[in-house]
Amino acid sequence: MRWEQGGTATLLETDGQFVRLLSTRSAPPGAPLTAVCDSNARYQLKVRACRRSAEHPDQFVIDGRFFNLTKKQRAVLATIAQPY
Numbered sequence: 001m002r003w004e005q006g007g008t009a010t011l012l013e014t015d016g017q018f019v020r021l022l023s024t025r026s027a028p029p030g031a032p033l034t035a036v037c038d039s040n041a042r043y044q045l046k047v048r049a050c051r052r053s054a055e056h057p058d059q060f061v062i063d064g065r066f067f068n069l070t071k072k073q074r075a076v077l078a079t080i081a082q083p084y
Contacts (some may be wrong), residue, residue, distance in 0.1 A: 001035040001043070009035055009062070016077045019045055019064050026050050026060045033064070041076070044068045 002008045007025035014020070027033055027047045035043045054060045066082035069077070 001037050002077075004034040004036060004042070011080070012061070014066075014077055014080070017066060018047060018048075019066060021062045021064070022053060022056065023050075023060045023062050026052075027062060033062075041073060043073060 001011070001021075003023070003025060005006045005025070007023060009021040009023040012022055021035075027050050029047055029049060033045050033047060033049045035045070037043065043066060046065050047062055047064045049063040050060050053061050066073075066077070
C-alpha cells in the first residue's frame with residue numbers, strides 16, 4: 001500500500017479493527033493516515049504509536065486503528081486478518 005501523504009507501507013498484522021504496519025514514513029500518535037491499496041481502495045487509520053523498526057532501521061512500525069471502513073473493506077480485512 002502507499003500513503004496518500006507520500007511513502008509506502010506493508011501490512012504486518014490486523015484483526016480487522018487494529019493494524020500494525022511497516023512504513024517508510026513516521027507519524028505522530030493521533031495523526032490520521034490514509035493508505036491506498038493496489039485496488040485503489042482507501043483505508044483510513046488513526047495512529048496509536050510509531051517507533052523505528054529494529055529489523056529495518058530506515059522504516060517505522062505504526063500501530064493504529066481503522067476508522068470509516070465500509071462493509072466491503074471489512075470483508076477484505078477479514079480474509080487477510082492475522083493475529084494482532
